[in-house]
Amino acid sequence: MTAPTAGRGTAEGAPAVPAIQGTTRLYAVLGDPVAQVQAPALMNPVLAGLGIDAVVVPVHARPEDLEPVVRGLQRIVNLDGMFVTVPHKAAVRRLADWCSASVDIVGSANVLRREADGRWHAENFDGSGFVTGLVGAGHDLRGRRVVLVGTGGAGSAVAAAILAAGADRLGLYDTDTARLTALAARLDAYWPGRVDALDGPRPDGADLVVNATPLGLRPDDPLPFPLQGLAPHCVVADIVMKPRETRLLREAAARGHRIHHGIHMLEGQLASYRAFFGLR
Structure with a gap:
Protein backbone atom coordinates (compact mmCIF):
# COMPACT_ATOMS: atom_id res chain seq x y z
CA MET A 1 0.00 0.00 0.00
CA THR A 2 1.15 3.51 -0.74
CA ALA A 3 1.81 5.59 2.36
CA PRO A 4 0.28 9.07 2.48
CA THR A 5 2.69 11.96 2.60
CA ALA A 6 0.94 13.46 5.62
CA GLY A 7 -2.09 12.98 7.79
CA ARG A 8 -4.63 15.58 8.81
CA GLY A 9 -5.31 16.52 12.41
CA THR A 10 -1.71 15.94 13.54
CA ALA A 11 -1.54 18.93 15.86
CA GLU A 12 0.06 18.14 19.19
CA GLY A 13 -2.31 16.00 21.25
CA ALA A 14 -4.72 15.36 18.36
CA PRO A 15 -5.08 11.87 16.85
CA ALA A 16 -3.75 11.27 13.35
CA VAL A 17 -6.40 10.87 10.65
CA PRO A 18 -5.91 9.60 7.10
CA ALA A 19 -5.22 11.96 4.21
CA ILE A 20 -7.68 10.65 1.64
CA GLN A 21 -6.36 10.79 -1.91
CA GLY A 22 -6.63 8.95 -5.24
CA THR A 23 -4.48 6.05 -4.06
CA THR A 24 -6.44 5.46 -0.83
CA ARG A 25 -7.73 1.92 -0.25
CA LEU A 26 -11.25 1.55 1.14
CA TYR A 27 -12.78 -0.61 3.88
CA ALA A 28 -16.51 -0.55 4.63
CA VAL A 29 -18.31 -1.12 7.92
CA LEU A 30 -21.61 -2.69 6.92
CA GLY A 31 -24.60 -2.52 9.27
CA ASP A 32 -28.13 -1.37 10.03
CA PRO A 33 -27.89 1.02 11.84
CA VAL A 34 -24.31 2.29 11.65
CA ALA A 35 -24.43 5.34 13.95
CA GLN A 36 -23.06 3.21 16.80
CA VAL A 37 -20.09 1.65 14.98
CA GLN A 38 -16.69 2.24 16.55
CA ALA A 39 -14.38 0.75 13.91
CA PRO A 40 -13.81 3.99 11.94
CA ALA A 41 -12.96 6.04 15.03
CA LEU A 42 -10.70 3.32 16.40
CA MET A 43 -9.00 2.11 13.22
CA ASN A 44 -8.52 5.23 11.11
CA PRO A 45 -6.05 6.84 13.55
CA VAL A 46 -4.19 3.51 13.73
CA LEU A 47 -3.95 3.31 9.94
CA ALA A 48 -2.80 6.91 9.69
CA GLY A 49 -0.26 6.43 12.47
CA LEU A 50 1.21 3.43 10.63
CA GLY A 51 1.43 5.40 7.39
CA ILE A 52 -1.08 3.10 5.66
CA ASP A 53 -3.00 4.76 2.84
CA ALA A 54 -6.44 3.37 3.73
CA VAL A 55 -9.66 4.54 5.34
CA VAL A 56 -12.57 2.79 7.08
CA VAL A 57 -16.03 4.22 6.31
CA PRO A 58 -19.54 3.26 7.53
CA VAL A 59 -22.01 1.89 4.98
CA HIS A 60 -25.67 1.74 6.01
CA ALA A 61 -27.40 -1.20 4.29
CA ARG A 62 -30.87 -2.42 5.21
CA PRO A 63 -31.45 -6.20 5.27
CA GLU A 64 -33.54 -6.18 2.11
CA ASP A 65 -30.70 -4.41 0.27
CA LEU A 66 -27.84 -6.50 1.66
CA GLU A 67 -27.10 -8.66 -1.37
CA PRO A 68 -27.02 -5.85 -3.97
CA VAL A 69 -24.90 -3.71 -1.65
CA VAL A 70 -22.40 -6.52 -1.04
CA ARG A 71 -22.25 -7.37 -4.74
CA GLY A 72 -21.78 -3.71 -5.59
CA LEU A 73 -18.94 -3.31 -3.11
CA GLN A 74 -17.37 -6.44 -4.58
CA ARG A 75 -16.94 -4.56 -7.87
CA ILE A 76 -15.13 -1.58 -6.38
CA VAL A 77 -11.51 -2.11 -7.41
CA ASN A 78 -9.96 -0.05 -4.60
CA LEU A 79 -12.10 -1.62 -1.87
CA ASP A 80 -10.15 -4.34 -0.06
CA GLY A 81 -12.73 -5.56 2.42
CA MET A 82 -15.46 -4.88 4.90
CA PHE A 83 -16.29 -5.22 8.56
CA VAL A 84 -19.79 -6.55 9.23
CA THR A 85 -21.96 -5.64 12.18
CA VAL A 86 -25.56 -6.13 13.35
CA PRO A 87 -27.77 -7.49 11.83
CA HIS A 88 -25.84 -8.82 8.82
CA LYS A 89 -23.28 -11.23 10.26
CA ALA A 90 -25.22 -14.41 9.58
CA ALA A 91 -26.68 -13.31 6.24
CA VAL A 92 -23.37 -12.09 4.80
CA ARG A 93 -21.85 -15.55 5.28
CA ARG A 94 -24.08 -16.82 2.49
CA LEU A 95 -22.68 -14.18 0.13
CA ALA A 96 -19.05 -15.19 0.69
CA ASP A 97 -17.14 -17.31 -1.83
CA TRP A 98 -14.94 -18.94 0.83
CA CYS A 99 -15.44 -19.30 4.59
CA SER A 100 -12.97 -20.19 7.31
CA ALA A 101 -13.60 -23.09 9.70
CA SER A 102 -14.57 -20.65 12.46
CA VAL A 103 -17.23 -19.10 10.23
CA ASP A 104 -18.67 -22.54 9.51
CA ILE A 105 -18.74 -23.42 13.22
CA VAL A 106 -20.47 -20.25 14.41
CA GLY A 107 -22.56 -19.64 11.28
CA SER A 108 -21.61 -15.99 10.85
CA ALA A 109 -18.84 -13.67 9.65
CA ASN A 110 -17.73 -10.26 10.87
CA VAL A 111 -15.17 -9.49 8.18
CA LEU A 112 -14.83 -10.09 4.43
CA ARG A 113 -11.62 -9.72 2.44
CA ARG A 114 -11.82 -8.98 -1.27
CA GLU A 115 -9.28 -11.18 -3.03
CA ALA A 116 -7.37 -10.19 -6.17
CA ASP A 117 -9.90 -12.02 -8.35
CA GLY A 118 -12.81 -10.23 -6.64
CA ARG A 119 -14.03 -13.13 -4.50
CA TRP A 120 -15.05 -12.62 -0.86
CA HIS A 121 -13.13 -14.50 1.85
CA ALA A 122 -15.13 -14.59 5.11
CA GLU A 123 -13.67 -14.76 8.62
CA ASN A 124 -14.93 -14.13 12.15
CA PHE A 125 -12.80 -12.48 14.84
CA ASP A 126 -15.61 -11.45 17.21
Whole structure:
Protein backbone atom coordinates (compact mmCIF):
# COMPACT_ATOMS: atom_id res chain seq x y z
CA MET A 1 0.00 0.00 0.00
CA THR A 2 1.15 3.51 -0.74
CA ALA A 3 1.81 5.59 2.36
CA PRO A 4 0.28 9.07 2.48
CA THR A 5 2.69 11.96 2.60
CA ALA A 6 0.94 13.46 5.62
CA GLY A 7 -2.09 12.98 7.79
CA ARG A 8 -4.63 15.58 8.81
CA GLY A 9 -5.31 16.52 12.41
CA THR A 10 -1.71 15.94 13.54
CA ALA A 11 -1.54 18.93 15.86
CA GLU A 12 0.06 18.14 19.19
CA GLY A 13 -2.31 16.00 21.25
CA ALA A 14 -4.72 15.36 18.36
CA PRO A 15 -5.08 11.87 16.85
CA ALA A 16 -3.75 11.27 13.35
CA VAL A 17 -6.40 10.87 10.65
CA PRO A 18 -5.91 9.60 7.10
CA ALA A 19 -5.22 11.96 4.21
CA ILE A 20 -7.68 10.65 1.64
CA GLN A 21 -6.36 10.79 -1.91
CA GLY A 22 -6.63 8.95 -5.24
CA THR A 23 -4.48 6.05 -4.06
CA THR A 24 -6.44 5.46 -0.83
CA ARG A 25 -7.73 1.92 -0.25
CA LEU A 26 -11.25 1.55 1.14
CA TYR A 27 -12.78 -0.61 3.88
CA ALA A 28 -16.51 -0.55 4.63
CA VAL A 29 -18.31 -1.12 7.92
CA LEU A 30 -21.61 -2.69 6.92
CA GLY A 31 -24.60 -2.52 9.27
CA ASP A 32 -28.13 -1.37 10.03
CA PRO A 33 -27.89 1.02 11.84
CA VAL A 34 -24.31 2.29 11.65
CA ALA A 35 -24.43 5.34 13.95
CA GLN A 36 -23.06 3.21 16.80
CA VAL A 37 -20.09 1.65 14.98
CA GLN A 38 -16.69 2.24 16.55
CA ALA A 39 -14.38 0.75 13.91
CA PRO A 40 -13.81 3.99 11.94
CA ALA A 41 -12.96 6.04 15.03
CA LEU A 42 -10.70 3.32 16.40
CA MET A 43 -9.00 2.11 13.22
CA ASN A 44 -8.52 5.23 11.11
CA PRO A 45 -6.05 6.84 13.55
CA VAL A 46 -4.19 3.51 13.73
CA LEU A 47 -3.95 3.31 9.94
CA ALA A 48 -2.80 6.91 9.69
CA GLY A 49 -0.26 6.43 12.47
CA LEU A 50 1.21 3.43 10.63
CA GLY A 51 1.43 5.40 7.39
CA ILE A 52 -1.08 3.10 5.66
CA ASP A 53 -3.00 4.76 2.84
CA ALA A 54 -6.44 3.37 3.73
CA VAL A 55 -9.66 4.54 5.34
CA VAL A 56 -12.57 2.79 7.08
CA VAL A 57 -16.03 4.22 6.31
CA PRO A 58 -19.54 3.26 7.53
CA VAL A 59 -22.01 1.89 4.98
CA HIS A 60 -25.67 1.74 6.01
CA ALA A 61 -27.40 -1.20 4.29
CA ARG A 62 -30.87 -2.42 5.21
CA PRO A 63 -31.45 -6.20 5.27
CA GLU A 64 -33.54 -6.18 2.11
CA ASP A 65 -30.70 -4.41 0.27
CA LEU A 66 -27.84 -6.50 1.66
CA GLU A 67 -27.10 -8.66 -1.37
CA PRO A 68 -27.02 -5.85 -3.97
CA VAL A 69 -24.90 -3.71 -1.65
CA VAL A 70 -22.40 -6.52 -1.04
CA ARG A 71 -22.25 -7.37 -4.74
CA GLY A 72 -21.78 -3.71 -5.59
CA LEU A 73 -18.94 -3.31 -3.11
CA GLN A 74 -17.37 -6.44 -4.58
CA ARG A 75 -16.94 -4.56 -7.87
CA ILE A 76 -15.13 -1.58 -6.38
CA VAL A 77 -11.51 -2.11 -7.41
CA ASN A 78 -9.96 -0.05 -4.60
CA LEU A 79 -12.10 -1.62 -1.87
CA ASP A 80 -10.15 -4.34 -0.06
CA GLY A 81 -12.73 -5.56 2.42
CA MET A 82 -15.46 -4.88 4.90
CA PHE A 83 -16.29 -5.22 8.56
CA VAL A 84 -19.79 -6.55 9.23
CA THR A 85 -21.96 -5.64 12.18
CA VAL A 86 -25.56 -6.13 13.35
CA PRO A 87 -27.77 -7.49 11.83
CA HIS A 88 -25.84 -8.82 8.82
CA LYS A 89 -23.28 -11.23 10.26
CA ALA A 90 -25.22 -14.41 9.58
CA ALA A 91 -26.68 -13.31 6.24
CA VAL A 92 -23.37 -12.09 4.80
CA ARG A 93 -21.85 -15.55 5.28
CA ARG A 94 -24.08 -16.82 2.49
CA LEU A 95 -22.68 -14.18 0.13
CA ALA A 96 -19.05 -15.19 0.69
CA ASP A 97 -17.14 -17.31 -1.83
CA TRP A 98 -14.94 -18.94 0.83
CA CYS A 99 -15.44 -19.30 4.59
CA SER A 100 -12.97 -20.19 7.31
CA ALA A 101 -13.60 -23.09 9.70
CA SER A 102 -14.57 -20.65 12.46
CA VAL A 103 -17.23 -19.10 10.23
CA ASP A 104 -18.67 -22.54 9.51
CA ILE A 105 -18.74 -23.42 13.22
CA VAL A 106 -20.47 -20.25 14.41
CA GLY A 107 -22.56 -19.64 11.28
CA SER A 108 -21.61 -15.99 10.85
CA ALA A 109 -18.84 -13.67 9.65
CA ASN A 110 -17.73 -10.26 10.87
CA VAL A 111 -15.17 -9.49 8.18
CA LEU A 112 -14.83 -10.09 4.43
CA ARG A 113 -11.62 -9.72 2.44
CA ARG A 114 -11.82 -8.98 -1.27
CA GLU A 115 -9.28 -11.18 -3.03
CA ALA A 116 -7.37 -10.19 -6.17
CA ASP A 117 -9.90 -12.02 -8.35
CA GLY A 118 -12.81 -10.23 -6.64
CA ARG A 119 -14.03 -13.13 -4.50
CA TRP A 120 -15.05 -12.62 -0.86
CA HIS A 121 -13.13 -14.50 1.85
CA ALA A 122 -15.13 -14.59 5.11
CA GLU A 123 -13.67 -14.76 8.62
CA ASN A 124 -14.93 -14.13 12.15
CA PHE A 125 -12.80 -12.48 14.84
CA ASP A 126 -15.61 -11.45 17.21
CA GLY A 127 -15.06 -14.38 19.52
CA SER A 128 -11.29 -14.26 19.65
CA GLY A 129 -11.44 -10.48 20.11
CA PHE A 130 -13.87 -10.80 23.00
CA VAL A 131 -11.74 -13.42 24.77
CA THR A 132 -8.54 -11.45 24.15
CA GLY A 133 -10.14 -8.38 25.73
CA LEU A 134 -11.55 -10.42 28.61
CA VAL A 135 -8.24 -12.11 29.43
CA GLY A 136 -6.41 -8.80 29.07
CA ALA A 137 -8.71 -7.37 31.75
CA GLY A 138 -7.74 -10.20 34.10
CA HIS A 139 -10.75 -12.50 33.69
CA ASP A 140 -9.70 -16.16 33.35
CA LEU A 141 -12.31 -18.36 31.65
CA ARG A 142 -10.79 -21.73 32.54
CA GLY A 143 -13.17 -23.83 34.59
CA ARG A 144 -15.79 -21.07 34.77
CA ARG A 145 -19.53 -21.24 34.29
CA VAL A 146 -20.69 -18.69 31.71
CA VAL A 147 -24.16 -17.61 30.59
CA LEU A 148 -24.50 -15.81 27.27
CA VAL A 149 -27.72 -14.11 26.17
CA GLY A 150 -28.07 -13.55 22.41
CA THR A 151 -27.02 -16.10 19.79
CA GLY A 152 -26.86 -13.90 16.71
CA GLY A 153 -23.73 -13.38 14.64
CA ALA A 154 -21.51 -11.91 17.34
CA GLY A 155 -23.01 -14.00 20.13
CA SER A 156 -22.36 -17.23 18.23
CA ALA A 157 -18.71 -16.34 17.74
CA VAL A 158 -18.28 -15.30 21.37
CA ALA A 159 -19.90 -18.56 22.52
CA ALA A 160 -17.43 -20.69 20.54
CA ALA A 161 -14.44 -18.68 21.73
CA ILE A 162 -15.53 -18.94 25.38
CA LEU A 163 -15.63 -22.74 25.10
CA ALA A 164 -12.29 -22.82 23.26
CA ALA A 165 -10.79 -20.74 26.08
CA GLY A 166 -11.66 -23.44 28.62
CA ALA A 167 -15.01 -22.51 30.16
CA ASP A 168 -16.46 -25.51 31.98
CA ARG A 169 -20.13 -24.84 31.13
CA LEU A 170 -21.84 -22.42 28.77
CA GLY A 171 -25.54 -21.64 29.09
CA LEU A 172 -27.14 -20.02 26.03
CA TYR A 173 -30.41 -18.13 25.72
CA ASP A 174 -32.14 -16.41 22.81
CA THR A 175 -35.73 -15.47 22.12
CA ASP A 176 -35.24 -17.08 18.68
CA THR A 177 -35.48 -20.71 19.78
CA ALA A 178 -34.63 -22.13 16.35
CA ARG A 179 -31.41 -20.12 16.21
CA LEU A 180 -30.60 -21.05 19.81
CA THR A 181 -31.13 -24.76 19.20
CA ALA A 182 -29.07 -24.75 16.00
CA LEU A 183 -26.11 -23.02 17.67
CA ALA A 184 -26.22 -25.29 20.72
CA ALA A 185 -26.13 -28.35 18.42
CA ARG A 186 -23.16 -27.00 16.42
CA LEU A 187 -21.20 -26.16 19.56
CA ASP A 188 -22.01 -29.51 21.21
CA ALA A 189 -20.46 -31.29 18.24
CA TYR A 190 -17.11 -29.65 19.08
CA TRP A 191 -17.43 -29.35 22.87
CA PRO A 192 -19.76 -32.21 23.90
CA GLY A 193 -21.48 -32.00 27.25
CA ARG A 194 -20.49 -28.40 27.98
CA VAL A 195 -23.36 -26.48 26.33
CA ASP A 196 -26.87 -25.92 27.70
CA ALA A 197 -29.75 -24.29 25.81
CA LEU A 198 -31.67 -22.34 28.46
CA ASP A 199 -35.40 -21.66 28.43
CA GLY A 200 -35.02 -18.18 29.90
CA PRO A 201 -32.42 -15.44 30.51
CA ARG A 202 -31.53 -16.70 33.99
CA PRO A 203 -27.82 -16.27 34.75
CA ASP A 204 -28.04 -17.36 38.41
CA GLY A 205 -24.89 -19.18 39.49
CA ALA A 206 -22.75 -17.89 36.63
CA ASP A 207 -19.18 -16.64 37.07
CA LEU A 208 -19.57 -14.51 33.94
CA VAL A 209 -22.71 -13.36 32.15
CA VAL A 210 -22.52 -11.79 28.69
CA ASN A 211 -25.02 -9.63 26.84
CA ALA A 212 -24.63 -10.44 23.14
CA THR A 213 -27.94 -8.86 22.10
CA PRO A 214 -28.40 -5.34 20.69
CA LEU A 215 -30.24 -4.32 23.88
CA GLY A 216 -28.42 -1.32 25.27
CA LEU A 217 -27.93 0.55 22.01
CA ARG A 218 -30.86 2.79 22.97
CA PRO A 219 -31.29 4.39 26.40
CA ASP A 220 -34.85 3.06 26.76
CA ASP A 221 -33.94 -0.57 26.02
CA PRO A 222 -34.89 -3.09 28.71
CA LEU A 223 -32.20 -5.13 30.44
CA PRO A 224 -31.31 -8.29 28.49
CA PHE A 225 -31.41 -10.35 31.69
CA PRO A 226 -32.26 -9.76 35.37
CA LEU A 227 -29.45 -8.81 37.72
CA GLN A 228 -31.21 -10.05 40.84
CA GLY A 229 -29.78 -13.32 42.05
CA LEU A 230 -26.34 -12.93 40.48
CA ALA A 231 -23.52 -14.15 42.69
CA PRO A 232 -21.47 -11.25 44.13
CA HIS A 233 -18.35 -12.42 42.27
CA CYS A 234 -20.14 -12.60 38.89
CA VAL A 235 -18.62 -10.46 36.12
CA VAL A 236 -21.14 -8.73 33.83
CA ALA A 237 -19.98 -8.15 30.25
CA ASP A 238 -21.59 -6.35 27.32
CA ILE A 239 -20.63 -6.46 23.65
CA VAL A 240 -22.49 -3.21 22.88
CA MET A 241 -19.78 -0.64 22.16
CA LYS A 242 -21.76 2.58 22.03
CA PRO A 243 -22.73 3.82 24.48
CA ARG A 244 -19.72 2.66 26.46
CA GLU A 245 -21.73 2.57 29.70
CA THR A 246 -24.92 0.73 28.82
CA ARG A 247 -27.79 0.58 31.26
CA LEU A 248 -26.81 -3.03 31.99
CA LEU A 249 -23.26 -2.11 32.95
CA ARG A 250 -24.33 0.90 35.00
CA GLU A 251 -26.84 -1.10 37.03
CA ALA A 252 -24.47 -4.05 37.45
CA ALA A 253 -21.71 -1.74 38.72
CA ALA A 254 -24.16 -0.12 41.12
CA ARG A 255 -24.83 -3.58 42.55
CA GLY A 256 -21.12 -4.11 43.11
CA HIS A 257 -20.36 -6.39 40.16
CA ARG A 258 -17.20 -6.11 38.10
CA ILE A 259 -18.11 -5.05 34.57
CA HIS A 260 -16.49 -5.49 31.17
CA HIS A 261 -17.10 -2.98 28.34
CA GLY A 262 -17.93 -3.84 24.74
CA ILE A 263 -15.11 -1.78 23.23
CA HIS A 264 -12.59 -4.33 24.53
CA MET A 265 -13.91 -6.83 21.96
CA LEU A 266 -13.00 -4.51 19.08
CA GLU A 267 -9.65 -3.59 20.63
CA GLY A 268 -8.87 -7.30 20.94
CA GLN A 269 -9.45 -7.78 17.21
CA LEU A 270 -7.09 -5.11 15.89
CA ALA A 271 -4.04 -7.35 15.48
CA SER A 272 -6.18 -10.03 13.78
CA TYR A 273 -7.64 -7.48 11.37
CA ARG A 274 -4.21 -6.16 10.43
CA ALA A 275 -2.92 -9.68 9.74
CA PHE A 276 -6.05 -10.69 7.80
CA PHE A 277 -5.92 -7.65 5.53
CA GLY A 278 -2.12 -7.49 5.32
CA LEU A 279 -2.04 -4.01 6.87
CA ARG A 280 1.61 -3.51 7.79
